[in-house]
Amino acid sequence: MKRLLRPLALGAVAALALSSPGTAGPDKIQYPANWKDHVQYLIVDRHDVKQYRELYASSQAAVDAMKAGRPLPDGTVLTLVQYKAQVDAAGVPVKDAKGRFVKGDLIAHAVMQKKAGFGAEYPPELRNGDWEYAVFGPDTKLNEKANYKACFECHKPHEKLDYVISLAAVRGVAMGSMTAPKPDVTIANFTFGPNKHAATVGQPVTWVNNDDSPHQITVLSTKERSAIITKGQSAVLPFNTAGTYEYICGLHPNMKGTVEVK
Ligand code: HEC
Ligand SMILES: [Cu+2]
Structure with missing residues (x-):
């Protein structure tokens, strides 16, 4: 597959393989098959892209860390499940009784995982701590064509939130x-x-x-x-x-x- 980065010469990759299972890239992340058992911590209506999104964390400890504004535990998997928002004949998103979007077709699972050692191969201007990113299609297969560099670039400015953008919303809610x-x-x-x-x-x-x-x-x-x-x-x-x-x-x-x- 096409890798996000190819900064390492072949020899260097061989040497690295001794200490780490692979080079930087989305294929380090497994499809989180049991995401439905994870803790749902936020629902986001995205007016700009007409999507309904559910956000899941792999443990309650991860959610507690977000609420407290602490870095997330090692091993955390965050899954953002993207659905099309249902729209009316004019293309305007339909709203439920509470004024929230209504879930339509599943588009993708965007996943980020934090693991000690992940990220070590990224240059500092791109690296997001120990996080790695992956996108899985509705068929649960890794999307190799996703723009992975953009994941790092857009999440990078949120270093103070441990790169977890939704942490701001979780804390905002928690703080009133x-x-x-x-x-x-x-x-x-x-x-x-x-x-x-x-x-x-x-x-x-x-x-x-x-x-x-x-x-x-x-x-x-x-x-x-x-x-x-x-x-x-x-x-x-x-x-x-x-x-x-x-x-x-x-x-x-x-x-x-x-x-x-x-
Ligand atoms: C244009 C900026 C942007 C890009 C590019 C981007 N994200 Fe995000 N991401 C966000 C925002 C904003 C949120 C907060 C939730 C929302 O509004 O949907 C988010 C949330 C997430 C979350 C939930 C945890 C968190 O950080 O809040 C995951 C997982 C995630 N993104 C994965 C990815 C992956 C994988 C990619 C690359 C394929 C990616 N993102 C690219 C802006 C971006
Ligand atoms: Cu905005």
């Missing part, structure tokens, strides 16, 4: 909601409103998240990122130079907005 200040931009249903915000030089801009999903402001030109904000939380970023700043959500890069600073 916070009262947010008056927002300049409100995030709802995965959109920034207003999409274009007029700001004044030297005055910070405040975003408030009204979604159940966490979001993160990421300014493209400056690479500045806010903290991950969960429902009811706010993010504040300073803008000290006039200009037009495009930003995206660091978790959902198809969410876009602009701040115009004068």
